[in-house]
Every structure is written in C-alpha cells, then in structure tokens.
Amino acid sequence: MRVAILESIVMPAGHEVEFDRILVEELRKQGHDPVFFVPERFPFKLDYHCDVEYLEGGEVVTYAGAGKLKKIFLSLLRERRRVAWFNSAYAKACAHHCDAIIIPTGTWRYIRTILRSKLKDSPVPVYMVFHGINPHEQPKFEKQARRVESCHNIHLKVITLRDDFKNSGLHNIDLISPPVFKPWELPVNKQLSFKPPIKIGFFGQFRKEKNLGFFLEAFTKAKFSVPVELIVQGATAKPEDGELFEQFARDYHGYGNITFWHKNLIGLEWQKALLGVDAIMMPYAAERYRYHWGAMLFTAIGFYKPVLISPELNPEVLENYTIGQAIKLTSVEDFAKQLEKFIDDLTNNTTTYQHGLDLANAAYSQERLIQNILMS
Numbered sequence: 616m617r618v619a620i621l622e623s624i625v626m627p628a629g630h631e632v633e634f635d636r637i638l639v640e641e642l643r644k645q646g647h648d649p650v651f652f653v654p655e656r657f658p659f660k661l662d663y664h665c666d667v668e669y670l671e672g673g674e675v676v677t678y679a680g681a682g683k684l685k686k687i688f689l690s691l692l693r694e695r696r697r698v699a700w701f702n703s704a705y706a707k708a709c710a711h712h713c714d715a716i717i718i719p720t721g722t723w724r725y726i727r728t729i730l731r732s733k734l735k736d737s738p739v740p741v742y743m744v745f746h747g748i749n750p751h752e753q754p755k756f757e758k759q760a761r762r763v764e765s766c767h768n769i770h771l772k773v774i775t776l777r778d779d780f781k782n783s784g785l786h787n788i789d790l791i792s793p794p795v796f797k798p799w800e801l802p803v804n805k806q807l808s809f810k811p812p813i814k815i816g817f818f819g820q821f822r823k824e825k826n827l828g829f830f831l832e833a834f835t836k837a838k839f840s841v842p843v844e845l846i847v848q849g850a851t852a853k854p855e856d857g858e859l860f861e862q863f864a865r866d867y868h869g870y871g872n873i874t875f876w877h878k879n880l881i882g883l884e885w886q887k888a889l890l891g892v893d894a895i896m897m898p899y900a901a902e903r904y905r906y907h908w909g910a911m912l913f914t915a916i917g918f919y920k921p922v923l924i925s926p927e928l929n930p931e932v933l934e935n936y937t938i939g940q941a942i943k944l945t946s947v948e949d950f951a952k953q954l955e956k957f958i959d960d961l962t963n964n965t966t967t968y969q970h971g972l973d974l975a976n977a978a979y980s981q982e983r984l985i986q987n988i989l990m991s
Contacts, residue, residue, distance in 0.1 A: 618642050618989075619668075619713035621652045621704055623697065624720050625675050630819070630910035632660045632881055633796050635719055639663045640799065641985045650713060652704050654696070660881055668707060672699025679852075694728065701732035708739045717988060718743045723752060726759035726771070735766045742988050745773045747907030753779060760785050772988050774908055776931040791987035793908040795917030795979045798886035803919050807969045809893050809961045812842035812872075816892035816920075818880070819911045821849030821860050826898040826925065826944075831867055833950035839958050846892060848876040889918045894961060897924040898942050898950075904928045915939075916975045921968045923957055936978070937971035 620638055624631060642649040650666040653659075654675050657667075676693040678686050704716060716734075718725060721743040729735050729743075748756050757780075763769050764787045771788045773780075780788055797803065815834075817827065827847070834845055847864075851857040857877070864875035880888050889895070895915040904927045912929055915922045915938075922939035933941055940957055943949040961968070 616714040617648045619652045619716045670700040670703040701734040705733040716741045723756040749906040794981045794984035796914040797917040814892040817847045824901040830898045837951040837954040850879040936975040
C-alpha cells in the first residue's frame with residue numbers, strides 16, 4: 616500500500632523529525648511504500664530516502680520572530696494555505712497517487728481545516744494523529760470530531776496513555792499507545808551496566824517550564840558516592856528561552872563535571888549523544904505533560920536509559936514499568952538526596968531496570984504504532 620505522509624510542520628528540535636522517520640521506516644518494514652506530501656520548498660531536516668510529492672498552495676508559514684499583529688495575519692494565511700494543501704492532497708488521492716494518507720501531527724484546527732477542504736470526501740482513508748488532548752482543548756476537539764464523524768474516511772488517532780473520551784459518545788476516535796524512539800544508525804546496548812563516572816543527560820527542546828534551574832541547583836548540592844557527570848543539551852525556539860539557557864551555562868561555567876550544549880541535535884549526532892549517557896533526567900514542571908506523551912521519555916525507553924522524571928510526566932509509565940523514579944519536587948535538598956540515591960540504585964538494582972525497560976519497549980513498540988494507525 617502506498618501511504619502518503621502529509622507533513623506541513625517545521626520544528627527546530629528532533630522529535631518531530633524522528634516521529635516521521637518512525638512512520639517511514641516502520642511502514643517499509645510492514646510492506647508499505649511511504650511517500651511524503653509536503654508544501655512547496657519544504658525544508659526537510661533529514662533525508663528519509665523516499666518519494667516526495669509537492670502540494671499546491673504555497674510554502675510553509677512559520678511564526679518565528681513575528682509580533683502579535685503579524686501572528687494574527689500569519690495564522691489566517693497558514694489556515695488558507697492548509698486548506699489549499701489539503702485540496703491538493705485530495706486531488707492526488709483521486710489521481711491514485713496514494714492508498715492512504717497519514718497526517719502525523721494534528722490539532723482540532725486540522726479537523727476544522729479538513730471540513731473546509733475537499734479532503735473530507737477523500738477516496739482513501741485519512742488518518743489524523745494527535746499527540747495528546749488536554750482538558751482545555753478537549754471540548755474543541757470533541758466538537759470538531761462530531762462534525763467530521765459523518766466523513767467515513769477520516770479517522771482520528773489520539774496518542775495517549777489515558778482514557779478521557781469514555782463519555783464522549785464518539786466512534787471515530789481511536790486511543791493508541793505512544794511509540795518508543797530508537798537509534799537508527801547505531802546499536803542499542805540492551806544489557807545495562809553502569810561504571811563510574813556515571814553520566815546523566817538532560818536533552819531536547821528547552822523551555823522555562825522544564826525546571827532546569829531546580830535540577831542544576833540540586834545536582835551541584837548532591838554528594839555522590841561515585842563521580843557523576845552531567846550533559847545539558849537544549850534546542851531553543853524562542854529568544855527568551857535561548858537567553859535563559861545561556862544564562863544557566865554562564866552561572867554553572869565553573870563546574871568541571873557539567874557541560875552545556877546549546878544546539879539542535881539531529882540524526883547521528885542525536886543518537887551518539889543519547890547513547891553516551893547512563894541515565895536521562897526530565898524534571899519538567901507543567902500539568903500538560905499528563906495529557907501529551909513525553910517524546911523524551913519514550914526516547915529514553917527506546918535507548919534503554921533509566922529515567923528520573925517529574926510526577927506530571929506520563930505517570931502511567933512508572934506505574935506499570937520500573938524504568939526509573941518520579942522526582943521529589945518538594946525542595947532542592949530533597950531532590951539532591953534523591954539524585955544521590957538514584958545513582959546508587961542504578962548499580963545496586965540494574966537487573967530491575969533491565970527488566971522494566973524490556974517490558975516497556977515491548978508495550979510501546981513502533982510496530983504496534985503503525986498497526987494502530989492503519990486500523991480503520
């Protein structure tokens with residue numbers, strides 16, 4: 616089956632890029648032929664080694680550097696272009712350029728756009744993937760989902776670990792598990808072992824809510840029983856986030872066991888960095904992480920790295936699999952003590968983490984993701 620991936624989002628960090636790569640690689644493994652449907656001059660961050668067909672309607676619209684008034688104008692332009700892209704995808708589907716379409720990153724606005732476009736009458740299945748729905752978005756999402764329910768070829772796939780739609784009465788929504796992210800070019804060592812210096816990593820797109828200051832203060836106060844090193848990598852989309860990250864790098868410049876990388880890591884560079892640490896920290900402090908799956912958490916699982924994560928970050932994972940611990944956010948001192956115990960626990964209970972990561976990788980496999988998406 617020729618499956619089109621309709622991509623129109625450009626992001627600075629690596630997880631959106633890697634999610635598309637999961638789709639491409641796993642579709643191939645399961646005997647399908649992936650192809651990208653993208654706007655004109657789409658700036659791919661990675662060569663996926665598959666066919667690309669361009670959609671009519673103009674280039675991708677980004678908000679980078681735009682003020683409030685310009686964002687309003689750009690949002691209207693983006694919506695108009697999205698309708699045009701969906702119309703173009705509809706034309707390609709009618710011309711037998713694909714047997715199915717996956718929209719890899721949808722929102723309730725995308726459903727509204729489909730209803731304004733010809734794609735609502737698509738002759739092939741259209742699978743819209745949503746990476747979690749929070750309580751604020753849910754009424755808007757359900758409203759649009761009801762409107763599109765009569766369009767029998769439009770299928771809504773919500774990646775989540777929760778069940779927040781029990782009482783919705785909707786029949787066009789499937790709740791599916793998140794996939795792990797795995798390295799593609801490099802092998803994963805699935806046999807855990809920890810030797811000093813123990814290396815801890817903080818990776819991904821950096822925002823203020825990720826609680827980095829709290830973590831850094833606790834790390835420098837902790838009295839570890841073995842040498843411990845910390846790598847802090849941050850990709851920043853907003854100027855204020857970039858300035859804050861640089862300030863942290865200046866503030867902790869004097870610590871020889873802390874290294875800061877203010878840059879994007881994509882592809883082989885990303886894989887090497889993650890495989891080069893023993894455990895990954897995610898002290899993210901935002902309620903929305905209860906509703907949106909944490910890409911960095913599922914990267915840690917796929918790379919076989921134990922985790923120390925905030926209580927808000929997909930708590931269902933730690934409830935079911937022993938792959939790490941939930942951070943004590945009560946005080947810097949409590950967190951520092953927990954860091955000390957966590958480092959000791961890695962060496963004392965390696966087999967427990969090994970078993971938990973084995974089970975989690977089976978439950979959140981990439982193979983299962985594709986099967987769940989393509990299930991009408």
